[in-house]
Structures are given as C-alpha cells and as structure tokens.
Amino acid sequence: MNALELDRAARQRAQQDLAQGPDRGTVWTRRTFLHESLRQGAAGAAAFGFLPLINTLDIAYAQGQSFRFAWVSDTHLYPRNVNTRFVDKAVRAFKEVQAMNPPADFLIFGGDLAQLGDPVELQLGAELLGEIKIRKLFIPGEHDWYLDMGATWNRMFGASPWTFDHKGVRIIGLDTISHAPDFWTSRKYSAHERMGHMSVLDGTLGGAWSAVGDKQMQFISSTLSNWPKGAPVIIFTHTPLYEYYPAWNFWVRDWKVVQELLAPYSNVTNVHGHVHQVLYNEIGKMRSIGMLATSWPWPYAPEGVPTLTKPMIRADPGDHFDGVGWASLQSGVGGRVDNEYRMWRKTVFADAAADSGTDDNRNQVLSPRLSDRL
C-alpha cells in the first residue's frame, strides 16, 4: 500500500469504530422535506421527473446555553457590470439573515465572497454585507485569495485563524485555503493567471492546495489545551476537514493530522462551505456539516460522498434560486440546537418523520439518487 492508501485505510477504520464516534450526549436528528410535486403521489413525482428533498439537521447538546447563528458562504460575486445574478442571491441571503427573529447572535461568512478575488468584487461583498448589523466573522475561500494572496481580504475582513467562546462553546475559524504549492513563480504567471487556475473546480496546477498547516495545528492545539475534552467545539473552515474528494479539493490534505489532533475531544463539529451542497459526515469523534452556497450547487463527487449524507436533488436549471441558500443554527431551551438549511426551493410542504443521523451509520448505504433512478 502507498501512503495515500494507508491513510484511507486508517480513515475507514475510524469510521467503522462506533465506540470512537462523536459524543452520543449530543443527539442529531434529520428531517427530510418533500416538494410540493409529491403531494400528487408517485405519479406527480414521476411527472416532475425528480424528487426534490431538503434536509435539516437538529443538534441537542447535553449541556450548554442557548444561542443561534447564521452561515452564508460561496456567494461568488462578479462585478455588477459583468452580471448581477449572484448579487441578487447574496442580497436575498443577507436580508433573510438580518430578518431573523429572534436575531442570530452572529453571522459566519464562510469564504468565496468574490469570484476572481477582484477588489471590486470584495468591495461589493462588503457593501452587501452592510445589510447585516449583527456580529460578523469571516474565513476566506480560494476565490477571495489568489489574486493578491489574501492582501485585500485580510485588510477588509481580518486574518484567520481566530477563536472565541460563546455561551459554553469554543469557536474556532481557520484559513484552509492559503496553502497552495507555488506553481506560478517558475511559470512566470501573472496574478490573474494564478487566480484563474485556482478558480476552477478540477484545476490540476494548484494541486492539493487545501490544508490546515503546521501553524494552525499549533493554534488549535493551544486553543484547546485548556478546554474540557467533552465540551462543545465548533470549527469553521472553507474546505471540509476530512478527505471527501481530493480531485476537487473537497478536503484538507492534512486531514489525518487534524483528526489525530482532535481525537481527545468528543464534541467537535466542523461546519464548512466550498462543496456547495448538503453533506453530513462523522469521522472518529468529529462530525462535519457541508453548507449550501448562495451561488450555484456543485454536483456530488463521483465517489466518496459520506454515507450519512442524503444527497440533495439537483437544482431546477430554470430557477437560479433553486439548490442554493444559507443556513441557521439555533440553540433552544436546555441547549438544544437546530441547524437548518434554508434552501430556496419554492414549495416545501411537509416533513417526514425524523430519522437518526448518528446511530445507524453502519446501516446506511449510499444508493443512486432517486432522480437518477427515475
């Protein structure tokens, strides 16, 4: 076996060892929402041609206080004179976040505010974000970064990593995107050429660019050194903290080190963007949630979709508000937290009985999406 195969075998073992799973005092349930078309029964679904679903994830902490926050990411703004389609969707998300009642305690903007790192795009993003008056925290995406290597981003939105405590939860924001190997200097690429290569899903020149890196590993280590092993931790990243699909950088290349580092902590949740799709995974004691984009939904990877994910049905190509959205996470009485994908699908009418997102991961087998079978 080569090194990658050994790593994958280790991950496989970690995933199969339920005794090592996340803290079961934190209960996750998942509701599945069905689309209006299904009201007419199977014939309606068949006539519609696909079976749209959205998912919510509910978390109930065994202890902790109440709070609620919002996540928006992957707006991919172009300058207004290029197009306003993505602007419209970012505006909608920010208005909806600001209208939350009761208000969210804070907003996490999870990266890819801009499309090509253009200061005009980042400035536009900052203006649109002005709609939101609650506390805002930022982590960068690769589309924000590789034109000027983060200079404008850091000046406007602050540098990562960062950490703070909020009502019994230690919260950490990481930069997983500034770690690309230097493919540009020897080729004498311009900044725009570099950004162009970094802005495509399956670009080969950037290679395995996503990582946490040694400095941030030390940051996590020292941040958690005085934190009780069973107390809740939320880590925000642009890319997922595990290996989902390396070919599209749906991972961090040093995921194995991250997971070893976090192994002593039994209540870690990683919330990430970049994948532009509903994802849920558990590896060892860490749970991981992939968030919707406001811009467009990426396809699911051809392999490696986490078994605990109910893949969302692909978007209606005639509706650019379909398959995208934002998310809120709300903690209620007794520390119960509901995490909900706010997908902008037109007519959601019912939710199915809650099913467990944690206890049956050995029994869940990923099968072709219903839309593919129809």
Ligand SMILES: [Fe+2]
């Ligand atoms: Fe993105």
Ligand SMILES: [Fe+2]
């Ligand atoms: Fe991204």
